[in-house]
Amino acid sequence: MKLTLNIWRQSGPDTDGGMVTYHLDDVSQDMSFLEMLDVLNEGLILGGDEPVAFDHDCREGICGSCGMVINGDAHGPVQTTTCQLHMRSFEDGATIDIEPWRAEAFPVIKDLSVDRSALDRIIQSGGFITAPTGSAPEAHSTPVPKADADMAFENATCIGCGACVAACPNGAAMLFTSAKIRHLNLLPQGQPERTDRVRNMVEQMDHEGFGGCTNTGACARSCPKEIPFESITTMNREYLRALRAKPTSV
Ligand code: FES
Numbered sequence: 090m091k092l093t094l095n096i097w098r099q100s101g102p103d104t105d106g107g108m109v110t111y112h113l114d115d116v117s118q119d120m121s122f123l124e125m126l127d128v129l130n131e132g133l134i135l136g137g138d139e140p141v142a143f144d145h146d147c148r149e150g151i152c153g154s155c156g157m158v159i160n161g162d163a164h165g166p167v168q169t170t171t172c173q174l175h176m177r178s179f180e181d182g183a184t185i186d187i188e189p190w191r192a193e194a195f196p197v198i199k200d201l202s203v204d205r206s207a208l209d210r211i212i213q214s215g216g217f218i219t220a221p222t223g224s225a226p227e228a229h230s231t232p233v234p235k236a237d238a239d240m241a242f243e244n245a246t247c248i249g250c251g252a253c254v255a256a257c258p259n260g261a262a263m264l265f266t267s268a269k270i271r272h273l274n275l276l277p278q279g280q281p282e283r284t285d286r287v288r289n290m291v292e293q294m295d296h297e298g299f300g301g302c303t304n305t306g307a308c309a310r311s312c313p314k315e316i317p318f319e320s321i322t323t324m325n326r327e328y329l330r331a332l333r334a335k336p337t338s339v
Contacts, residue, residue: 090116093184118177142200148172153248158188163252163311170313192260194298207297214293215286216269237275244272246314253308259300264308267324268316287327
């Protein structure tokens with residue numbers, strides 16, 4: 090495949106960036122998108138140029154490290170992670186625009202790499218349980234309704250890649266935050282911190298500068314793990330319940 094790549098290059102957080110055009114002549118359609126960028130970087134390094142910085146780790150759709158806006162879509166034209174996107178999703182001769190996640194709460198570190206530690210701070214504010222785990226309990230000693238268990242697992246599949254934020258026109262992190270809240274609040278082990286969890290996580294989300302939801306649904310359509318859009322509704326309901334249980338002092 091022959092490709093023309095327009096890639097956002099930015100040498101650091103405090104410098105201006107811009108699109109730079111590169112050409113690749115021998116890309117296999119069986120390569121992943123990240124492998125295609127590896128080939129580009131090998132050429133840049135051999136030519137004495139600075140390689141394109143981008144985030145990745147597992148390259149198996151598990152860790153959530155990878156992420157970039159490809160032709161205007163978070164993770165590109167297929168609802169998967171960038172590392173699981175393959176070049177057969179593009180036409181021979183295609184021009185591909187590649188940009189970092191665009192959101193006020195995700196400042197660019199370099200090129201396609203952004204600082205997503207705001208998501209970590211939301212987790213730190215409440216995305217955990219304090220019940221001692223100890224050794225594995227007997228499986229039937231804590232009954233959980235099947236529908237709750239299934240929905241908790243579905244929300245627990247969120248890998249925190251940030252595609253929902255990048256896809257949202259408001260830069261909202263509500264799908265991410267709601268997935269983390271819902272998967273714990275549905276389970277018996279999550280009940281002791283249920284009220285504080287939702288309050289702390291929603292307030293941290295707002296503090297980080299993420300926008301609010303206006304029901305576009307772009308987040309759910311771009312989520313590689315297909316976190317249900319309705320989780321946001323559940324989070325809003327949980328938040329109102331928490332405010333009634335413990336009114337704010339403000
Ligand atoms: S590199 Fe881990 S999900 Fe893509």
